[in-house]
Amino acid sequence: MLNTVNQLNTALFKDIDACLNALYRVILGKEQQVQLALTAILADGHLLIEDLPGMGKTTLAYALSRVLGLNYKRVQFTSDLLPADLIGVSVYDPRTAAFSFHRGPVFSSIFLADELNRATPKAQSALLEAMEEGQVSIDGETHALPDPFFVIATQNPQTQYGTFPLPESQLDRFMFRIALGYPEPVVEREILKGNQGRAKLADIQQVLSRDSLLEIQQLVPQVKVSETLLDYVQRLIARTREDDLCDLGLSPRGALALIKGAQCWALLQGRMHALPEDIQAVFVAVAGHRLIGKQETRGEQLARHILHEVDVIGGSH
């Protein structure tokens, strides 16, 4: 039995590696971010990518959907976007003399919300139910969304003109927030030569079947998290809640996302048990957008500081 599981796992690990390699070819030099993005999807979580315009956010989101072979829709968020533009609308059909519901773009497996924070809070809130419950309600009717359903949102830094800050409740629904950052000089040279980027997007083939994806998602909770590791996680969480540092600490939902993210990360590394390294790898992505520091410290800085401070070793278990 153990053997078959291992064999099965080995096959899945291979699939995951293939996925990653396919993505690396499109997004050069950003292994860490690509892994985090894939981790979020495999762990059944939503992903928020924050960066300046033109850093390859959309490319990453699109590449992900291609690799996973999922039905993909994209909406550019603007300040005049309405909830109906996302969810859909009931239209009167004169032939049947009845209203019929026209599904909006949110009815897709991967929903790319581009520049999410350019929309008004009203439009943003239309996504809340979809992200948490996997369904939408309109005119008193509830419509289930496809399974799996992922939201990949990109946002511009809040210092840019024409952005609305996302409320904490919505931020908390994103499992990870990642930033891409400027490419390395070598990589940039490749991009400038034109060997890179959107041109290659069309070449991407589906690597992971829908079944494999669901199997991996079921495998994630089986990754072993030991008591000692939980001690470490609790030390980290406790530190975010100490009042000399943060105004807003990590919520239990955030803590769960941390563990699930670490489990999935371990899986990506080909392990069935989680290590402190896995926690550290996903901690900033999990905590960065959830923590609110005193004196306007940025959440990421705070998360890095906490990571640096808290001892990995120790615990009563």
Add this chain to the structure above:
Amino acid sequence: MFIKGFPQDKQITYAGMLWLLAAQLSVMSPLAFYLPVWLIPVLLISAAWRIRVMKGRTEQPGIVVIGALGFCGIAGLLASGIALVSLDMMASLLMLGFAYKAIEVIQRRDGIVVVLTGYLLVGVLFLYSQSILTAMYGVFAMTMLSGALIAIQQSAQQSIGSNLKLSAIMLLLCLPLMLVLFVFAPRFAPLWTLPLHSNHARTGISDQMTPGDIANLSQSEGLAFSVKFNRARPDQNQLYWRGMVLNYFDGNTWSQFQEELDPDVEKKTLQTSFSNIADRLDKRGEGIEYDIIYEASGQSWLFALAPVVSLQGEALYGRNFNIIAKHDVREPMMLKLISYPDSRRDVALADMLHQQALQLPPDGNAASRELAVRLFKTSSSPQDFIDSILNRYRQDAFYYTLRPPLLDPQHSIDDFLLNSKKGFCAHYAGSFVFLMRAAGIPARVVIGYQGGEWNNNGEFLAVHHYDAHAWAEVLLKNRGWVRIDPTSMVAPQRVEQNLQAAVQEEGSFLEAKIFSMTRNQWLNGVRKQLDSVQYRWRRYVLGYDTRQQAAFLKRLLGEVSVGHIAIVVGTLFTVIILIWGIVLGLFRKQPREAIEHRLYRRFCQILQKKGIKRLPSQTPQQFCRIATAQLPAFNQDITKFTETYSTLCYQPDRVSYQQQIDIMKRLLSKIRKQR
């Protein structure tokens, strides 16, 4: 705004600055009563300056500006008229620096300097005042200072209440230590004396009596002294607190000496040895033992039941059976006295003194002289003569009042005895002694206090300035000096009860005071309570000197020896430290870490000795990579140890716990031994 060039995390925050300012204000405010008041605005301006700098509105002042400010400050102090070498000058300089420092508190260590100087200034405050209120205020100031000390160490702002609470707890923890030090620390006499504040006013009875003086004193409700009787309290009408003897009369004013003398010279003239007193005394009756605490009066005259036969404390015997302080009483002073009021004094009086007690001005007051001679002739004995005079006071229309009419200065006695017949103790005592002398009987005026207010709460007698009194002493054959109080003939309530009862009808008791706690009955109760607290404070706290300490320690320990005290103090210190430990949680059991973590920590310690330090954020694998790279010789063992630990921690169900622990222990001792 932070100042460039200083490490930011060591700078004082805005909240810390406000805390410091509040603490500085609370320290300086009471001292402003004694030292130049303009030092407080200096503090406020300095702090405002610093806060403007913090907000980025101005620049931090340079060395030239600071120098100029310092120069102005010192010039200001010199111009304030403080003596150059004096305590006032030293304290003022300290205050000036303290106030100016507010401009320069940039870093934490500056703040610490301010707070420590503040503690010193709280101590300086006690050089000026030692009342219980000052002590309470001192505790408040210390709490504020400690609160500021806490606040400047915080990088993020905490609530004012929580800081104050923490600082109060800290002070509370110091309380037992303070008590032990108070009780046991040796009381050294000062090694040097500083010229203390020179501007102290004199209060209390003056050494002259012009009718009118004592009436002024009667309008003061200040405390003169308080008395604790060791045994039964004598009757109220026997409480004649004898002060000065006034022998010389110039027709208007009674004084101790004919010419005006310097108080120091007077003191020297009047002081005598105990053997002199003993020679002139025929000790009779039972002794009264009592402790007196004199309030600061700025004078040397002390008041006691005469004659004092035994005294302990800083006082001398006086020639007229009175006592005199060795130094002017500038702070509360306690004496332990034994008096024998029934004794006979000067049964055989020296001629010179005899003459003194008969002195009268050559002329004036003819009618009174004539009256005295006439009455004396018709009397069978001096005692009979005295009785007939006293009868006159009782039966004639004499009236006790604190608002007497003005008397003719040339013939004041005549005017009083024959015309106005209205007056108070000074008038009665003065006229009585005049009549005695005119008839050839040696007599003298004695001034002091009579009676006092019994405080039931504190079981002590409080004598106030309004208890001031004057009476007479007459020298009778075989009986020596006999006390006679003519006032008691006119107003017996004055002696049986108090002044308030004597002038009740007139309503002149403390009439010059618009607000008097003594007059209001309810407030009087409160005042008595306060008096009682203050009395205890003076007696047991301020009065705790070497003598009292020795007595107390003897009662506490039985036998007082250095070894004994060392054992007791050592034990108390240990107990206090234990209490601190418990309160601060030093003995609270930390939840113990599991054995594998402790082994891993030991592993880290061993490697640290070999020069590789693990950061808290390094995982075992990361540390292992670093360590093996630097110590290739240990490569195998370190890798194996890390692997074992890692497996035990993160894949615990794959291995046997005890087995892995054993492996770790073995590897650990191997790594430690290996060079």
